[in-house]
Amino acid sequence: MNLKIAVCIKPVPDPNFYDQITIHPVKKTITRQGIPTIINPVDKNALEAALQLREQVGGTVTVLTMAPPNGEESLRELLAMGADDACLLTDRAFAGADTLATSYTLAQGLKKLGNFDLVFTGTESADGATSQVPSQLAQWLGVAHLWNVSELQLQEQALRAKMKIENGYIEYAVKLPALIAVTRDLNTPRFTSIMGVMKAKKKPLTVYTVNDLDVEMDKLGLKGSPTQPGGIFAPSLGRKGERLTGDIDEIIDQLLIKLRAAGLNVEAADACQERR
Amino acid sequence: MTAKTAGGIWVVAEQVAGRINTVSYELLSKACALKKQLKSPEPVVAVVLGKAVEEIEQLGRFGAEEIITVFAPALEIYQNDTYALVLQDLITARDPSLVLMGATAIGQDLAPVLGARLKTGVAAHCVDVRINEDNYLVAVVPAFGGKVLGDILCPNTRPQMATLKPGVLGKPTTVSEPSFIITNYDPSCSLQKDQGRIKALEVVRQEQTGMPLEEAEVIVIGGWGIGSQENWTLLEELASLLGGAVGCTRPVVDEQWVKSEQQMIGTSGKSVRPKVYLGFALSGATHHVCGMKDSGLVISVNKDAAAPIFAVSDLRIVGDAKTFLTALIKRIKGK
Numbered sequence: 099m100n101l102k103i104a105v106c107i108k109p110v111p112d113p114n115f116y117d118q119i120t121i122h123p124v125k126k127t128i129t130r131q132g133i134p135t136i137i138n139p140v141d142k143n144a145l146e147a148a149l150q151l152r153e154q155v156g157g158t159v160t161v162l163t164m165a166p167p168n169g170e171e172s173l174r175e176l177l178a179m180g181a182d183d184a185c186l187l188t189d190r191a192f193a194g195a196d197t198l199a200t201s202y203t204l205a206q207g208l209k210k211l212g213n214f215d216l217v218f219t220g221t222e223s224a225d226g227a228t229s230q231v232p233s234q235l236a237q238w239l240g241v242a243h244l245w246n247v248s249e250l251q252l253q254e255q256a257l258r259a260k261m262k263i264e265n266g267y268i269e270y271a272v273k274l275p276a277l278i279a280v281t282r283d284l285n286t287p288r289f290t291s292i293m294g295v296m297k298a299k300k301k302p303l304t305v306y307t308v309n310d311l312d313v314e315m316d317k318l319g320l321k322g323s324p325t326q327p328g329g330i331f332a333p334s335l336g337r338k339g340e341r342l343t344g345d346i347d348e349i350i351d352q353l354l355i356k357l358r359a360a361g362l363n364v365e366a367a368d369a370c371q372e373r374r
Numbered sequence: 375m376t377a378k379t380a381g382g383i384w385v386v387a388e389q390v391a392g393r394i395n396t397v398s399y400e401l402l403s404k405a406c407a408l409k410k411q412l413k414s415p416e417p418v419v420a421v422v423l424g425k426a427v428e429e430i431e432q433l434g435r436f437g438a439e440e441i442i443t444v445f446a447p448a449l450e451i452y453q454n455d456t457y458a459l460v461l462q463d464l465i466t467a468r469d470p471s472l473v474l475m476g477a478t479a480i481g482q483d484l485a486p487v488l489g490a491r492l493k494t495g496v497a498a499h500c501v502d503v504r505i506n507e508d509n510y511l512v513a514v515v516p517a518f519g520g521k522v523l524g525d526i527l528c529p530n531t532r533p534q535m536a537t538l539k540p541g542v543l544g545k546p547t548t549v550s551e552p553s554f555i556i557t558n559y560d561p562s563c564s565l566q567k568d569q570g571r572i573k574a575l576e577v578v579r580q581e582q583t584g585m586p587l588e589e590a591e592v593i594v595i596g597g598w599g600i601g602s603q604e605n606w607t608l609l610e611e612l613a614s615l616l617g618g619a620v621g622c623t624r625p626v627v628d629e630q631w632v633k634s635e636q637q638m639i640g641t642s643g644k645s646v647r648p649k650v651y652l653g654f655a656l657s658g659a660t661h662h663v664c665g666m667k668d669s670g671l672v673i674s675v676n677k678d679a680a681a682p683i684f685a686v687s688d689l690r691i692v693g694d695a696k697t698f699l700t701a702l703i704k705r706i707k708g709k
Contacts, residue, residue, distance in 0.1 A: 116518040116660040117682060128522060197498070198490060226517050227641060228498035230486035233454070237490035242455065242571035245483040258575075263390065263479040264540075265636055266579040268451060272572050324495030328512060328525030335667050341690040346701050349691055353673065353702070356689060360650050360671040362592055362616060364706060 101157030103148045104214045105181065106204055106235065107141040109165050109172040113224040121332050128330065137172045140220030142179070142287035144280050148218050149180045149288070151252060158182045160211060164192055164203050170303060178290045178298035185211060189308040194320030197230035203318060204231070205238030206311045217277040221246050232279035243277035244270055248284055379532045381416040382470035383408055386461065387433055388480055389424045390452070391577050396546075396588070397476035398422075399436040401538060403546035404503065405474060406437040411505035416471060421464065423457055423561075425450035434554030436546050444559045451574035452480050458487045460564040465492060470533050472511055474503070477537035485537045495528035496535040501542045501645075511536065519641050520664025541588055541645040542668075583633055584610075585619040592618030593648045595639060595666070597656020598625035599676070599695060606631040608699040609654060615706045621646065623662045640665040655695035658683025675699075 111119070115133040122129050148159045161176045163169045164187040173184035187207045195203065208214060217239070222229035229245070236243030248267065249260040255274055260267040262281055272278075308318065316322060342349045357364050383405045387398035398420070405418045420438035422430065425447055433441050442464070448456055465473065465488070473488070475481040477499040489496035497503075497513030501523070506512045511534040513526045528534040587593060594613040600606055606626075613620045621639045622632050632638075639646055640662040651669035655676060656662065663686055666672070674687040675698050684690045691698065 111518070113519060113661070116521045119518045119521045121522065128518075196495065197486060198493070198495065201490065222642070224519070226498075227519075228486075228515075229482050230489070230496060230498050233483050233486040234490040237487060244572070245454075246479050261479065261483075263452075263577075264395075265582060265634075266390075266577065268577050269575040270453070270572055271575060273570075276571075324489075324493065324531040325497060325526050325528050326495075328527050330522055330524040332521065333523050333667070335663060335686045337672060337686055337688050339684055339687050339690050341692065346693070346698065347705075349693075349698075350702055350705050353689070353691070354705075356671065356673070357592075357616075357650060362650060364616065365708070 099155040099157075101151060101155055101215045102212060103151060103157055103216045103218065104160045104162055104208055104211065105141070105145045105148045105176070106217065106219045107144070107161055107163050107172065107176060108138045108223045109135045109163065109169050110138045110223050110225040112136045113139070121330055126330060135168070135172070137175060138220055138223045140222065140280065140282050143282050143284050144218040144220045145176055145179060145181060146285045146287040147250060147278070147280050148216070150285065151216070154252065157215075160185065162204065162207055162211070163187065164200060164207065170305070173303055174298050175290070177301045177303070178294040179288060180294065181301075183302040183304070185304045185306060187306050187311070191308040191315070191318050194323065195318065196323035196325045197228050197234055198324055199318055199322035201231050201234035202238050202322060203313070204235050206313045207306060208239065210306065210311055213275070215274050217241070219277065219279045221279045221281050232277060236277040239277065241275045241277055242272050243279070244272055245279040246281055247278050248281045250278065250280070250284060379471040380469040382419050382468065382472070383416055384419045384421060384465075384470040384473045384533070385438070386473065386475045386481070386484070387420045387422040388476055388478060389422060389427045390480075391579060392424060392427050394422065394427060394429065394432060395476060395478060395540075397478060397538070397540040398433065399546040400540065400543045401474045401476060402433060402436040402438055404538065404543050405472075406549065408472065408503065408505055408511075413509045419470065421461070423449045423460060430556065434552045435548045437549045439554050441554055441556045442559050443556060444561050446561050446565060448565050448568070449561065451577050452484075453572055453574040454483055454487055455572050456565060456568050457484055458491060459567050460561045461488055462491050463564045464559060465533060473533045473535045475535070475537045477539045481537045485535055489535055492533070494531040494533060494535060495526075496537065497526040497528070498537055500536050500538045503536050503538065510534070516641065516664055519660035520667075521660045539645050541647065544647065580634065582636065584613070587619050587621055587637065587639065587644050587646050590619035590648055592616045592650040592652065593621045593639075593646060593669075594618055595621040595623070595651065595653045595656060596626060596631075596695075597623045597654070598629065599655025599657075600626070600631070601655070601696070603631050605696050605699075608696065608703065612652075612699060612703055612706075615703065618648070618650075623656050623659070653683060653687075654699060656683055657681050658686060
């Protein structure tokens, strides 16, 4: 069995720096200057799942992204991790896309690359975190899909998978071809070896622009997006932050008073030995 | 597609193992609020898919004027293909202007599938929705872990869809005089189109340990700085003394000091609004703050006086979490 597998990934601003994101006071755009770009963390779990299946039954693993030209760096990193080839979809015509237009573009990119038995994605991206692209991508591709998959097994032409839900899971059997959006519980992504980095330099990386794809222009980018952004704002979360001082017993005294004032029924021995 | 519809504010009520998820009631309360904001009021409709679902009437008590039940053995367990086939046909036939769903695992999968099939927009994991002066739905969507909120509109296609995070809308309220009709919808025509690509085998519900975060008036939360499983038991002891629940941040889930990810508070975890939030040894990453910002009294203990959590706290205690926990527990026990 030779599986043709694709993994869709997204370069995102590093989530560890999101407290530095600001809104430009005049232009009302998001300023993310100086924040490094990384591969969306759970997308590495998606690649790991693909690599494990390739090792199990044979086949190829292609990584795909729709991104600005520097998306190439992320793809090279995943080639170093073990993917066989890569494809970057980049064009100004793709810009401003919501999840529907993004998933359409990815679908047309995948179709151009051939018929895949399996497509893996992460469940959500760290930046927008809408988590909608995987499920919508499956609709454009016309294949079955499962989202939020935390366990996966290949049994002949079908997959057994667990979809994580609140307080439990649902178990499914899915026929191939299929798209699977994975959670971080599924596996632990492997580290990249020096050898991997060396090999990655020679692996094929194709760049497609809008002219290379069979697309309807009105389904791309801003034009193909039924949702439109309105205003953006940074919620004001600041609280006045009174600092409790003194020795530990004095601090606890003050805390207990505040807890009771907030309506909690706290039975406690007060520091001055008066029990309530 | 035009922006004219037959009207209706729909809530897709979620059921797992025959029980309606409480987020459905939160959505109905919000739907009732939206109805008042619309230029001309539209009916609030709840749709529930399943095999047999308990306490359907509850949906009416929380504001549904019509409850559409879609019952069939094939719909017992959520399965995106079958659920989408049925809802796509139902929405196309009845043409509502708004469709709200919970941003639960099921809702976060089903809503975008419907959006793609109906070629309309879905605002994801919203923290609020309202109707603007143009009579459009405005969905407030967090990005970058909640650091930024953006308004999302869907002006040209219908229905306008949104998923809302459980817990962000606050406690739902029942209507004073419930008045509703129940409509049974036969899904067999829709289900005939199913290609049988996916088979749902079983639902497994894990036992919840301790008090659920959503119900707790006080939540004791720990972060990575708690340091060890042994120290973690101090948090559990304090929570139990205060009659509250224990919550955590992402690193604690990774360290496996908690049994279930259900205890995680934040963008990818739960949104909570307890009367009292007591946080220990957590830094206050944007992702976490997004899930706790609506709490009543926020108290934080951290040895780093510059920890970001202090900027969103009402009471700051600078000190070692373990020492403070031990002393506080001792005091409450009165020994």
